[in-house]
Amino acid sequence: MTAIPLVFALLAAGIWFAAIAERFASARRFPSAIVLAPLWQAARLLSQQRVRTEYPDALNWALAPLVYGALAVAGLSVVPFAPGLVVAPLDTGIVLWGACEALTIVAVFLHGWSANSMLPLIGGYRFVAIGLPAMLLSMFVLIAAALPAQSLAVGAIVESQRSMWNMVRQPLGLPLFLLLGLAISLRGPMDYGDASDLSGGTAAEVSGPHRLAWGIARLAMLTAFAAMGASVFLGGYLGPWLPGPAWLALKTAALLLVLTWLGCNLARMPAPRMMAALWLVLLPLSFLDLVIAGVEALL
């Protein structure tokens, strides 16, 4: 049961770290004030009014950030911090993660749809079109990672990387998986939900505490994703000298930095082009990844 506090500690640290990394990446310098800036921003949002649009679906609108955040927690609950140290030691860990990915798309769509406003609706609609294929290819990549472990449990996948990390064994896996991370945390080149060209997309109409909750949920999902990616591709808690949870935290932080950097420094292409790229180029690449993993398993 020590795993539950660890999950929340990792989430809180990850959210804070990602918020700082975001500011650092856009300012390109590190004034000490940056460390507390997330707290100040949170205080401002808490002191702001939560506006209501005309005839929103109030229940779904308020529920969407909560569902989004809860999915991040659920996804993190199958990530092991050390051998046996995991909240939910499920045999079907990565299938649960896949279900979380799919439901995340639902949460973002609901957030856009229920505001009863045009730009958020377009954001939600567009996000689904891009998010579904991105999720599909992430599932192939995860199944490829599960092949050498001969198990769908995340713990077994980590253990299977004792001799070699999956990042090396399946070089296509991590880059394709990162793409999904950018998509489900609504970031940079894959931010088709909350994009600036839609004035903030699904979040265009939210303010005050609601916006704070949505922002925290986004960062929580980013953290959960980074922890999952670290476990499946970077050997999770495995590593010399330090205890398991420390290694997991370090690898998660590294992935968070990579994701933030990618999010700030890559242009977002128009949705039809991204859709074509996903279906015609990246999905076949994920099949190739699966074939590579299969051939390696046979040898």
Added chain:
Amino acid sequence: MTLTAVLIVAAALIGTGLYGALSQQSFVMLMMGLELILNGVLLAVIAFWSLGVGGPPRGQVLAIVVMAVMAVEMAVGFALVTAVFRRRQVDTTEKLGTLKE
């Protein structure tokens, strides 16, 4: 949680689904009724497998077949609705008086 209780829940889902499939005018809502019926069937299959016959592997295969049926129903159903809509511009059962013409 006995087999009887789970099967009654499955029966309730099938009954609700049947009501929906019969009472809805819109094609899409009608398909939702069918999905709900299949939902009840899936639950009944898994209940028999788990509580009735002691978990033979074949039981789960049957559940997977039910899930495949759901997916096929959805995909072909939507394609048919789109095709009908393209040809007749209708999306409710009543406006579609005849399938020939």
Added chain:
Amino acid sequence: MTAADLAFYVLSAIAVVSGWRVFRTDSMVRASFLLMLSFIAVAAIMLMLAAPYIGMATVFMMAVEMMVMALFMVMFMMNPAGLNPMNMVHQNRLSIGAGATAFVGLTVAVLFTDLPHEKVARQAPVIRDLGHELLGPSMLIFESAGVTLLAAMVASVVLSARSGRFGPSDEGSRPPGLEPGGEPAGRIPESEQEDE
């Protein structure tokens, strides 16, 4: 009553009530997500019934399926948050009767049948069994399901695409009239407009 029983009753209530609300809500997007909720509750019951893979896969599949359904709804009916209420019910009494009859009939059948009661072993490797079964003795069934899905994919693309084998599929299409034999109520195809 154990905690498992309580959870089962709560989940069953969620499954049935949200399944019923699907047909009583006034927005199709809400309807699809209520149906999803019903599926998720059933999936949770299946998890409790020692079928973790099928349960998880149901959540995964239904989330995607209902999302696509909601997307279709927005596509055909671009109506944020269901501001335009809707009510599309016909033969309501008959349907209620049929639904109730089905439920009562099935329940009676369940209650009066001598059901077998052999539970799945607690530590049985159900996922491993499923995998070996699917790629072993039941390979033919599994492959048939796969090929059927492929055929469904091809069929749905063919059906929904505009370009048919014999030219555009909407050629000469006429929307039905408001009364039998009346004037078409929607867009009249271009080819006919030229004739008139």
Added chain:
Amino acid sequence: MAVRALAWLAERSATPVYIACGQDGDAMAARLAQVPAISLQHSIRHAAILLVAGPYRDADRPALRRLHDQLPHPRATVWWGAVPLAEAQDAVTIAQGDHPVARLRRLDRNLLRGERASEPDWLPDEPPNEWRGKGDHGQGGEGMMGGVPYGRPMAMMGEEMRDALMLDAMTITIGPFLRTLPPGLSLELTLQGDVIQQARVVTPAYPASGGASEPLLRAARMLESLGLPDLARRAQISAMRDSAEGLLAAARRCGALLALPAELADVRARLEAALRGGTAPDPGEEWLVDRLAGMEWQSALLRIASFDPATLAQIAPAAEPDEDEEDGDEKERAA
């Protein structure tokens, strides 16, 4: 106590400002881009202060009122080189030449501490038109669709441009204060999903703003739509200094030019020229609205932002007033 502690924490964060650009407003916004204590927001809902920069036209007044009422409380309006509307009581005005940062920060602090009252609505809080739905359930037009409840046009069937499937279309008005559009330009768009079926110019864009390099400001707007806010800020700062050094290389590194598909080759050429600080010539023969039909949202915004003010004035003049549309209360989405 708790409120004061919250205010103490909150006033340390950057002041979120939504800038409504009038004539020259674009260049004025660029002056704020390099100030870390001010963060320019994309949605009015995310801001605390509405900054009206530069003189606006009479035609923009209704949009400005609606924009103001979308600000969350506590809120204030600052008129920077603009004449306050009659509704604005206790208006804060700043001359166009002055730098507003100190005033904005002080105003923000006073708002958070409750020392300055939040501004009330300028428009009555009621539907612009009364309910005019038809049918048992007020569902409006034909069947379950269409109609104009509360004067808002609801979705109605229209032909999809790409494969002629009849789907629902919806009409909205964007601008004249939308950040990702050239200042002053307001368009009425009929959308199916994120695809534009029809467009109409409501008000034309302002002429080029003085005081900064116009091509670089234009490049900044396009980079913003490409999801590169940091590079966009850099372009704005470069515009103030009037030097485009290193900007094109930085944009190339971020894939800004690669992200544009072949259909947008014209936009790519104009972006490249703008990042060099110049303008690619455009024959300006085809109307803007004709070039937008059938385009996806982001591509459309990119194409609109890519035209220089002279060409834009030529291809997107104000539309003739439409006799049929007496009620001009389309839902304003300037935020």
